[in-house]
Amino acid sequence: KQEVTQIPAALSVPEGENLVLNCSFTDSAIYNLQWFRQDPGKGLTSLLLIQSSQREQTSGRLNASLDKSSGRSTLYIAASQPGDSATYLCAVEAGGTSYGKLTFGQGTILTVHP
Amino acid sequence: EPEVTQTPSHQVTQMGQEVILRCVPISNHLYFYWYRQILGQKVEFLVSFYNNEISEKSEIFDDQFSVERPDGSNFTLKIRSTKLEDSAMYFCASMKGFSGANVLTFGAGSRLTVL
Numbered sequence: 001k002q003e004v005t006q007i008p009a010a011l012s013v014p015e016g017e018n019l020v021l022n023c024s025f026t027d028s029a030i031y032n033l034q035w036f037r038q039d040p041g042k043g044l045t046s047l048l049l050i051q052s053s054q055r056e057q058t059s060g061r062l063n064a065s066l067d068k069s070s071g072r073s074t075l076y077i078a079a080s081q082p083g084d085s086a087t088y089l090c091a092v093e094a095g096g097t098s099y100g101k102l103t104f105g106q107g108t109i110l111t112v113h114p
Numbered sequence: 115e116p117e118v119t120q121t122p123s124h125q126v127t128q129m130g131q132e133v134i135l136r137c138v139p140i141s142n143h144l145y146f147y148w149y150r151q152i153l154g155q156k157v158e159f160l161v162s163f164y165n166n167e168i169s170e171k172s173e174i175f176d177d178q179f180s181v182e183r184p185d186g187s188n189f190t191l192k193i194r195s196t197k198l199e200d201s202a203m204y205f206c207a208s209m210k211g212f213s214g215a216n217v218l219t220f221g222a223g224s225r226l227t228v229l
Contacts, residue, residue, distance in 0.1 A: 031216070032216065034217070041223075042222055042223075043118075043221050043223055044157070044205065046219070049216075089157065099162075099216055100207070100216055100218055101159050102149075102157075102159060102218070104156045104157040106155070107156075
């Protein structure tokens with residue numbers, strides 16, 4: 001059974017700092033990996049999706065990497081801003097006949113203070 | 115930008131009552147999902163739905179749960195007889211199709227509180 005773990009559980013940084021969020025998964029047979037952002041009382045917003053054949057994806061100040069063989073992904077946020085404060089979730093998709101079935105980590109709560 | 119709409123945003127019900135949570139997926143999407151998140155816990159997959167039938171369901175999705183697409187726009191989750199442990203945020207999601215980059219679009223969620 002796939003298990004997804006995120007470290008750290010919470011992170012508090014001053015504005016402007018670069019930071020790294022970590023995600024690990026137990027079964028490397030994944031179709032893709034996604035990073036989501038969750039704001040309090042809101043839904044899940046997809047930030048980046050890395051297909052299993054890819055090593056990284058970038059969007060603005062965000063860069064996500066994937067090492068499928070070791071079961072790890074990192075989300076790098078450059079020059080953090082208070083507006084980045086949210087919970088960041090990592091999720092893997094099994095593929096096969098399970099398209100769209102995501103297994104989530106417990107999230108990293110990020111606080112960026114001015 | 116197209117979005118997934120969920121109603122109600124919050125529902126309070128008594129244990130044993132039936133609840134229906136409603137979702138309007140993005141109009142040209144073909145694949146529909148329900149996930150839930152119990153407070154303080156991980157987001158969990160409940161069920162996937164395609165071509166008017168369930169594609170896959172988790173062990174959580176027992177006989178008390180059902181899904182339906184009653185018309186061309188709505189996708190509903192019914193809980194027949196709610197239990198205290200059904201209290202959670204329920205998220206609906208939809209996906210256009212399989213392209214290699216299967217991005218799910220999630221709704222804002224429906225918070226269910228069972229008393």
